[in-house]
Amino acid sequence: MTVLIELPDGSSLKYHKAVTPACVAADISPRLAQAALAAEVDGQPTDLTAELTQGSHRLRILTDRDEQSLQVLRHTVAHVLAQAMRRLYGREVQYTIGPPLTDDFQYGFYYDFDLPKPLGAEDLEKVEQEMRKIVAEDIPIRRTELPVEQARKRFAELGQQYKVEMIDDRARQEGLSTVSLYEQGDFLDLCRGPHLPSTGKVKVFKLLSVAGAYWRGDEARQMLTRVYGVAFFDKKQLDEHLQRIEEARKRDHRVLGRQLGLFLLSDEVGPGLPLWLPRGAIVRHELESWLRGELVKRGYQMVVTPHIGKLGLYRTSGHYPYYKESQFPPILTGTSAEGQEQGYLLKPMNCPHHVQIYKSTQRSYRELPLRLAEFGTVYRFEQSGELTGLTRVRGYCCDDAHIFCTPQQLESELESCVGLVELVLGTLELRDYRVRIGLRGPDSSKYVGEPRNWDLAEANIRSVVSALGMNFTEEPDEAAFYGPKIDFIVKDCLGREWQLGTIQVDYNIPERFGLEYVGADNAVHRPVMIHRAPFGSLERFIGILIEHFGGAFPLWLSPVQLAVLPVSEKFNDYAAEVAGSAGSAGLRVENDDTPDKIAAKIRRWTLQKVPYLLIVGAREAGARSVSVRRRGVGEVGSFPLAEAVQALREEVNSRGARAAFCKT
């Protein structure tokens, strides 16, 4: 037998019997053998104890300096967690799955357990202690392959029903005849691996939270107890990680919303029904009026429609009764002669109203595309456990528009919608987003209309995104009930994903409402609809925006753009004059004439993240100037009052593209 091992540096080693990566590491150097945690064989992550037989293999020994090792470490810590749970709570613990997590902002791994009694946060401390013992015991971790039947029997003997189920499924679905098991002392798990060679290689870890999770993600099945944790190779990395989470929590829009007086969620009003405070309303109004201007430039026409509509309207559209449980209960006014309930619904979407505007008159192809836009508030009865701050609410304002066009116009309209979303995200510096194409799923009862319409709409979307060269992923079962969509998705401060902008192609609603236009051929045709919202929801968008800027909005969006701070009350008159002059120039200004010292005033307005502070004292009053202090920069010098106001105006008008008082 000849085993040829090629190493990353280009050198190679030859053996005449099967070897393991651990042996190779030992042959290279004792230090490497000591540092080795796992290996990569021909690009595949592998245990150090894997046998390499006849032939040539590319081998890389992984140490704590390799990215992939962290995954292996976390996977092993998950096993240590399960072993600790087993030791503490005995045979009654059913352990299910416990993978490492990639790309999760907070957590590094989890393990799901079925427990006879609940696990509280305070129990985590005990579990951690037991885990430390297991690490101290330095138990070797062994991989074995067993025939399915034998593995099944071993887990059945251990009373691990979930593992038995997993083995059965895997044997059935993947046709496997053997499965791999990992064993460390008294603990046995079904696992693909790879793992560290022994529990002693685990260094620092921390259990972070306990939560519920359905077995196999199915809410009809058992609710399991999920324990989340994180692990690193050294303490410093863990500390930095925890620090990062803490910093992220300070950016949380719910925290900043209170500190900066932007919005309020009141128990009296109801969950998921935010109230916009004066300062938050300014941000919202600025965004609205900016976008309205962009829409009008692009040939949109603004419309206004009421917050409710008759049930019949939503029966036609398909919103009611198919999505009954996610709507506020209808306002019932009676029963029709045929026994059908009659009444009104808080609108879950604006499209049925806009469709009525389209239908209000006979349409000619010459009017198309007809673009009807509205900042329309919609209401959805989201499940109570889903509500969070501004990002998931029960009543929100959609920057909605419906474009009615001919099939020939559709793709160019879609392209310009994409352009608009990109303008919105770009202007607000939200560059870290991904694009998802939401397609039909396998369950046809969730979607209205003929497959022919869907095929067409999906083809339109693919054609547009590929023409524009966009990066995207296609995801089945993410479509709207009437059509496929292009969604723009961003992450919040804790790495959770949220859909903002959306563009949807719809051949079905026009059909359900019997929409028509007269073509150049004097025949009647059916228009196509685009539903699109570049912000998506003003509430969610601003929630994300608050976190993105950490509350430090660009000047044009800042609720308070500048504060005038007199050095003492002797200069209150001049300060009032400065504030007045900025105010008449259309700047949002506060004059801080409290009796506090200047340092205290600076601190107060800095914490409020006001972009510019204008400090005035004897020197400034004499020279009719202001001393400018810029957020995040500090003092930038004194400028004549008129000049300063002019510079600030220009920064506002540029929407952040040009900063005033920049040192060149």
Added chain:
RNA sequence: GCUGCUGUAGCUCAGUGGUAGAGCGCGUCCUUGGUAAGGACGAGGUCAUGGGUUCAACCCCCAUCAGCAGCUCCA
């Protein structure tokens, strides 16, 4: 909706089976100060709500409501 945790002053949070405390904020007064906290005094709480246990509950138990983390859902 489900699992777990949490709910004390406007905010952030201490606290005890014997009817409550700090810091910040707020008010008044003193100070008139030059680039991130000047000082003094004061007001402010049915300890989420409703039941129960107890001589006695903010504290223990149950329910409800709300928030947080996660799961599920999201037209």
